[in-house]
Amino acid sequence: MALRDERVTLAHGGGGTAMRDLIEEVFTAVFEPPGMEDAAQLSAAALAEPGARLAFTTDGFVVTPLEFPGGDIGKLAVCGTVNDLAVSGARPLWLSAAFVIEEGTEIALLRRIVATMAREAEAAGVRIVTGDTKVVGRGACDTVFVTTAGVGVVPPGREMGAARVRPGDVALVNGVLGDHGATILAARGDLALSTALESDCAALGHLMEAVLAAAPGARAARDLTRGGLASALNEIAAAAGCGIEISEEALPLRAEVSGMCEILGLDPLYLANEGRLVVFVPGDEAEAALSAMRARPEGQGACIIGAAVAAHPGQVRMRTAFGGARIVDMLVGEQLPRIC
Amino acid sequence: MALRDERVTLAHGGGGTAMRDLIEEVFTAVFEPPGMEDAAQLSAAALAEPGARLAFTTDGFVVTPLEFPGGDIGKLAVCGTVNDLAVSGARPLWLSAAFVIEEGTEIALLRRIVATMAREAEAAGVRIVTGDTKVVGRGACDTVFVTTAGVGVVPPGREMGAARVRPGDVALVNGVLGDHGATILAARGDLALSTALESDCAALGHLMEAVLAAAPGARAARDLTRGGLASALNEIAAAAGCGIEISEEALPLRAEVSGMCEILGLDPLYLANEGRLVVFVPGDEAEAALSAMRARPEGQGACIIGAAVAAHPGQVRMRTAFGGARIVDMLVGEQLPRIC
Incomplete structure (x- = not known):
């Protein structure tokens, strides 16, 4: 447990050890296979099928309140992007997740959001494979914003629009x-x-x-x-x-x-x-x-x-x-x- | 010119015609081929090569000031994600761009940021193919945050790490x-x-x-x-x-x-x-x-x-x-x- 803080500080966004601790303990420990480089590298037989197309989409989430009956911003961020892919006819495969976090945000809140995201991703059959965190000063954002992007595969011959x-x-x-x-x-x-x-x-x-x-x-x-x-x-x-x-x-x-x-x-x-x-x-x-x-x-x-x-x-x-x-x-x- | 406003209002984030006008005039008119669905569908011979892997990365941008000598947040958002892909050994191909915009932001500022992004993407040989905008009330974010995600291809046999x-x-x-x-x-x-x-x-x-x-x-x-x-x-x-x-x-x-x-x-x-x-x-x-x-x-x-x-x-x-x-x-x- 390198991370003893209860709240996010600007140091958690600075590119140094404090940021590494936050990312490793709160985010990648839940999301990513160990040792992953910055850019996830993925192979999928589905993508190599002749005629298959890649589907790519993104959505930002700024919901307030962050937690509500039936979900939280993390659930929205996973489901929203999965759904954008799905309605286009694609099979959702991989998600990215980028967080903008206000100084002073409770680490426990971040952990709950991340846990929801991991659970929803598993249920949806997608993997969260890459991410980013930025920290801004008090008052520069409203607690937490999450942006996800998603990659999926449209099987050959499937045409929707x-x-x-x-x-x-x-x-x-x-x-x-x-x-x-x-x-x-x-x-x-x-x-x-x-x-x-x-x-x-x-x-x-x-x-x-x-x-x-x-x-x-x-x-x-x-x-x-x-x-x-x-x-x-x-x-x-x-x-x-x-x-x-x-x-x-x-x-x-x-x-x-x-x-x-x-x-x-x-x-x-x-x-x-x-x-x-x-x-x-x-x-x-x-x-x-x-x-x-x-x-x-x-x-x-x-x-x-x-x-x-x-x-x-x-x-x-x-x-x-x-x-x-x-x-x-x-x-x-x-x-x-x-x-x- | 459906968009007569000089500043962004909450209506521009509401999912209706005001949002459509903002997105069409300021964003997709510059970024996307007409008629594109929510999820971009892309095909690349490079992805179908046996042994090729897909690289996927994301980064959020919250720089202040938004415009500075030598660039702006849009240039950072394109170059940052292109560079994450490039240093992993991938050829960058496609970007997504998600904007969180504060109520009251000047439309002219958004147009400058978007123009920079289009220019930098072209120079880097990537296409911005999908995006999202969210509007939050005054004081809920600091003018504009941009999150990009990027997809690239790692050629067969290239191993970096x-x-x-x-x-x-x-x-x-x-x-x-x-x-x-x-x-x-x-x-x-x-x-x-x-x-x-x-x-x-x-x-x-x-x-x-x-x-x-x-x-x-x-x-x-x-x-x-x-x-x-x-x-x-x-x-x-x-x-x-x-x-x-x-x-x-x-x-x-x-x-x-x-x-x-x-x-x-x-x-x-x-x-x-x-x-x-x-x-x-x-x-x-x-x-x-x-x-x-x-x-x-x-x-x-x-x-x-x-x-x-x-x-x-x-x-x-x-x-x-x-x-x-x-x-x-x-x-x-x-x-x-x-x-x-």
């Missing part, structure tokens, strides 16, 4: 919407809301593989993070050049989340999720995709919410419970800052 | 030491130092390829960032289990940097560099490596500074100008925070 969606394709989500956003909102405390909600944060790589095995013609998927379902559907409609119609009655919403949205004037269609995705599959593969989702714990609440249509290209419309229809626009501004 | 250094190997650096650290120190302004110094910040991928072509037996390289030459040599000595001897008289130092160090009680051996590396090559390849370095602009000031020795394993010693010897330890604490 929003532009491939066409009229008749069916849209499915894997569970109730908005739990993450509502949980963060309640966890901030300033609304004096007391709920039993937990974040939906989950890695969706295994779910996507199951969907793709059952529905090999799947056209496109999106994880429903900032901007929620509404933003994801609008992006897909714009890229595909077709319309999307969803049914209000089909949307899976927890009564508690709908209630909170009603009180606060929020729209659950825009609430952030961290373990939810929408996937578009050809109509004749929809039932198979639905069954494959429901067979997995992170897809138990899966359902069909609508379809792509030839009408109103680029626009998302919702048939309301009263039989009317309304346009579901993209979010314009900011519903809730620092949700992830 | 600090543990491979053995007695008799010769150590070379590619130019004068400490310009970056001294420049940042002066740029902070609170020392009322006026200098003509510029950061040494540079991408070293092409230099490393030239060294490896001239000295194919090269054992290990390290970029001399936080903790400077002293920390890099100590890491190598520890990993290799041999001693390292350097000569004070051989160390390339600018008079201005030595002078500033003397006034401030700093040791140039620990000053940060962002365009300098040390490489260990077998003795009979040292002259070839030196010539290869000097033939490139970023290696014009290259010189031999010492060698690995069988004596005092794990320890770095310096023969002083007066004929004595002193131990060069690893830096213990913090010489200068937020240097990169």
